[in-house]
Each structure stands twice: as structure tokens, then as C-alpha cells.
Amino acid sequence: MDRKRFLSMTVAGLAASKWIDFSATEEKSPLKNSVMPKMLEKGDTISIISPAGGVRQDGEIELAINNLKALGYNAIIGNSLGKKMGYLGGRDSERVQDLHDAFTTKKSQAIIALRGGYGATRLLPMIDFSLIIKHPKPLIGYSDITSLLTAIHQETGLVTFHGPNALDQWSDFTKEHFQAIFAAEKGYKLVNHPDDTIRTLVPGDCLGPIVGGNLTLLSQTMGTPWEIDTKDKILFIEETNEAPYRIDRMLTQLWLARKLHEAKGFIIGKISGAGSNDAELNWEAVIRDRLVPLGKPTMMNVSVGHTKNMLTLAVGAQVYMNASARTLTLNQSMKRA
Numbered sequence: 001m002d003r004k005r006f007l008s009m010t011v012a013g014l015a016a017s018k019w020i021d022f023s024a025t026e027e028k029s030p031l032k033n034s035v036m037p038k039m040l041e042k043g044d045t046i047s048i049i050s051p052a053g054g055v056r057q058d059g060e061i062e063l064a065i066n067n068l069k070a071l072g073y074n075a076i077i078g079n080s081l082g083k084k085m086g087y088l089g090g091r092d093s094e095r096v097q098d099l100h101d102a103f104t105t106k107k108s109q110a111i112i113a114l115r116g117g118y119g120a121t122r123l124l125p126m127i128d129f130s131l132i133i134k135h136p137k138p139l140i141g142y143s144d145i146t147s148l149l150t151a152i153h154q155e156t157g158l159v160t161f162h163g164p165n166a167l168d169q170w171s172d173f174t175k176e177h178f179q180a181i182f183a184a185e186k187g188y189k190l191v192n193h194p195d196d197t198i199r200t201l202v203p204g205d206c207l208g209p210i211v212g213g214n215l216t217l218l219s220q221t222m223g224t225p226w227e228i229d230t231k232d233k234i235l236f237i238e239e240t241n242e243a244p245y246r247i248d249r250m251l252t253q254l255w256l257a258r259k260l261h262e263a264k265g266f267i268i269g270k271i272s273g274a275g276s277n278d279a280e281l282n283w284e285a286v287i288r289d290r291l292v293p294l295g296k297p298t299m300m301n302v303s304v305g306h307t308k309n310m311l312t313l314a315v316g317a318q319v320y321m322n323a324s325a326r327t328l329t330l331n332q333s334m335k336r337a
Contacts, residue, residue, distance in 0.1 A: 034209065034316045035157040037110075037136040039182040039334060042072035044109040047102035048166050049078040052144040053117020054089025064114055064166035071175060075166075076108055088119045095119070096126045099148075103135045115167045116143025121217065123148070124226050129155040138182070140312070141165050142305060143240075146213030151226040153211070153316045162213055162236075162304070163312030173309040181312045184334040189327055193309035196270075196301050201288060203324040204297035206264040207331060210319045212236035214305070219250040222257055230263040234321055236313065238269030238305025244283040247274060251290040260290065265297035265321050267328065269304030297323035 040046070048064050055061060061082060065075040078098030083090035090098075102111040113120075124147060133156040139149065140161040149160040161181070164174055173193050180188075192198050211228060212218065215237045221227045228235075239247060254260050268291075274283040284300075291298050299321070303311045318331040 033157055034159050034318075035133065035136055036159050036334070037138050040073070040110045040138055040179075041182070042179075043074070045074040045076055045107060046110045046112050046140075046166075047076055047078060047105065047108040048081060048112055048114055049095070049098040049102050050081055050083075050089030050114045051095050051099055051123060051141075051148055052089065052113065052119040053087060053115050054084050055082050055114070060114070060167055067166055067168070067170055068112070071170075071179065076105075078102060081114065087117065088122075089114065089117075092119075092122050092126060096123045099123065100128060100131055103132050103137055108137070110138040110140065112139075112166045113141030113145045113148075115165050116141070116145055116214075118144055120144045121147040121220055124151050124221075124224070127151070127155075132156055133158060142238075142310075143214050144217060146217035147221055147226065149213060149315050150211065150218070150221070150228050154226070154229055157316070159314050159316040161312055162315055164310055168310075169308065171309050173303075177310070178312045181314060181334060184330050186330060186333045188330045188334070190311050190313075190329070192301075192311070193303040193307075195309065196303045196307075198299050198326040199301050200323050200326055201266075201268075201292055201298040201300055202294075202296060204265070205320065205322040205324065206234060206297050207320045208232055208234050208264045208318065209316050210234045210236060210267070210313060211315055212267070213238070213315070215239040215247065215250050216242065218259075219253050222253055222259075227257075228259060230259045232262070232264055234265045234267060234319060235260070235263040236267035236269055236302070236304060239271050239274065240306035241273035244274060244281055244286050247271070247283050248281070248286045248290070251286065255290055260294060263296065265323065266291050266299075267302050267304070267321065268298070268300035269302050270307040272306045297321055299323040299326055302328070 068075045080090040080094035
């Protein structure tokens with residue numbers, strides 16, 4: 001077999017496989033204005049799925065269900081929840097099927113990830129975005145779930161929710177602000193936790209859709225059809241357990257791709273576990289070095305991301321950020337349609 005024929009057969013074989021679906025990247029759903037799903041209310045049912053990491057020890061599924069019940073919600077679980085494939089919560093085909101089923105079932109009104117971990121990005125070429133927009137629901141999660149929140153919003157316009165995963169230790173603050181976002185009206189101010197003092201890096205204000213999430217995941221999808229669109233948007237980032245040089249590397253990648261230049265402003269959430277003995281280039285110095293010269297409104301230490309006391313943000317919703325006053329305000333109603 002000659003080399004040319006071998007290569008053509010190899011590519012054809014990969015394209016036909018279930019794991020790599022190149023057809024999904026050829027024809028994208030058109031980017032639409034923000035689509036608001038029906039908001040979550042007490043008594044509603046939430047589907048728990050594992051699009052990334054899965055169950056690690058006995059009792060975790062029950063704990064996740066009880067976390068939601070304590071908030072006044074009912075819960076159902078995906079068919080593959082509890083399955084494992086190494087560090088993944090089951091095979092890609094099983095996890096994406098659970099995602100699709102969670103959107104289409106009439107038994108639930110929202111979807112939440114069991115945990116982060118790793119694996120959600122593997123599902124992106126397999127997702128049926130046209131199916132999702134026909135059955136819009138709140139999708140909730142953070143960390144590795146960033147890739148789903150971003151891709152689904154950009155492909156369909158659906159507002160998604162960067163908030164706690166089902167297995168988190170939900171503090172009173174996290175519970176209060178999780179429920180508050182779904183009932184929020186225009187003008188609702190997102191209040192930081194008292195222990196987290198917001199600091200202004202660059203004064204000023206701006207208005208626009210809020211997008212973002214975990215820095216590692218935003219960096220991971222660069223150069224793919226699902227890389228984040230920051231043009232005229234307010235970008236929020238958070239991170240955990242990454243050394244300052246890694247944070248520098250990822251921010252520089254966004255900088256070189258002009259994702260930082262195109263944004264209107266920046267919200268820096270919690271950067272946890274990124275200690276450094278280098279006083280000159282610790283993680284905060286890296287943040288300042290990459291963002292402050294751009295001169296866009298920037299505030300940091302917002303209660304978003306890997307933190308016990310977590311705000312829930314509506315990805316794609318219009319917000320008004322005043323970095324000088326250190327406030328973040330919804331510029332649209334989030335009430336149930």
C-alpha cells in the first residue's frame with residue numbers, strides 16, 4: 001500500500017469513528033443572541049450527570065442528590081452516572097448521551113455536573129447543539145465544565161451557569177447566591193463574600209455579556225472551533241493549583257491570540273493554591289503584568305471559582321461592571337419565563 005493511500009484511509013477511518021466526529025465541526029449552529037432558559041425554582045428537578053470526572057468513592061451519588069434536596073430541589077441521575085473509565089466518568093459516548101438525554105427529558109428542568117476533574121472537552125465534537133437549543137435548560141457547573149458552558153453558549157446562544165457542582169460542599173453563601181441568580185431582576189447586584197475583598201486593578205466601567213471560567217480550560221480550547229469569543233465581552237477567569245509560570249503561560253496564550261485585547265474588561269475570580277516564593281513574579285504579579293497594560297476595567301478577588309463561598313454567574317448574560325466602585329450588576333432580568 002503506498003503512503004498516500006494509507007494516509008487517506010487513516011483519515012477516513014478516524015473521521016468515521018465515534019470518538020472523532022469531524023462532521024460536527026464542519027457546520028456550526030449560527031451564533032444567536034442570548035437565549036434565556038426557563039429559570040430554576042424550588043420543587044423543580046435537576047439532572048445530575050458526569051461529563052468530566054466520575055464517582056471516586058461510595059456514597060458520592062447519594063451525597064450529590066442530598067445536596068440538591070437540601071436546597072428544595074428533586075434530583076434524577078444520568079444513566080451512566082457511577083460508571084468509570086480511568087479518570088473519566090465513563091466512555092465519551094456514554095457521557096455525551098447523558099448530556100443529550102438530560103436536555104431532552106421532560107423529567108428535569110435543569111442540569112448540573114457531579115464534579116469537574118477532566119474530560120468535558122473530549123465531548124465537544126460529539127455534542128448535538130441543534131438538539132440542545134430545541135430543549136433549552138440551565139446547565140450548571142465549573143472547573144472542567146467551563147468547556148461545555150462556553151461551547152454551548154457560543155454555539156446556541158443559550159445562557160449557561162458557572163456555579164457549584166453537585167458534589168461541592170455548599171456553604172450558606174453558595175446556596176443563597178445559587179438560588180438568587182435564578183430569581184434576579186435587572187439591577188441585581190452580585191455581592192461578594194465578606195471575606196473576599198474586591199480590589200481594583202484598573203478603574204473604569206463597562207457593559208457587555210460576561211463569559212469565561214477556568215483559565216486552563218479557556219487555554220485548552222484555543223485553536224479549536226470552540227475557543228472562547230471575547231470580542232466586546234467581559235471576561236472572568238479563575239484557577240486553582242497552578243504555579244505562577246503556568247498562569248503566565250496561559251494568560252500569554254490568550255494575550256498572543258488577542259483574546260485579552262478584544263475583551264471590554266476583566267474579572268479575576270479566586271486563584272487558589274498558586275503560591276510562590278518569588279516575590280517578583282508571583283501569580284498576582286503575573287495577572288497585573290498581563291492585564292493592567294491593556295488599560296481595561298479590571299477587578300480581582302471576586303468570589304468565583306474554586307472557593308468554598310461561590311457566586312453563580314450567568315454566562316452570556318448582560319452585566320455592568322464598575323471596577324472603580326468594585327460592583328457587578330445584572331443588566332437583564334433572569335426571572336423564569
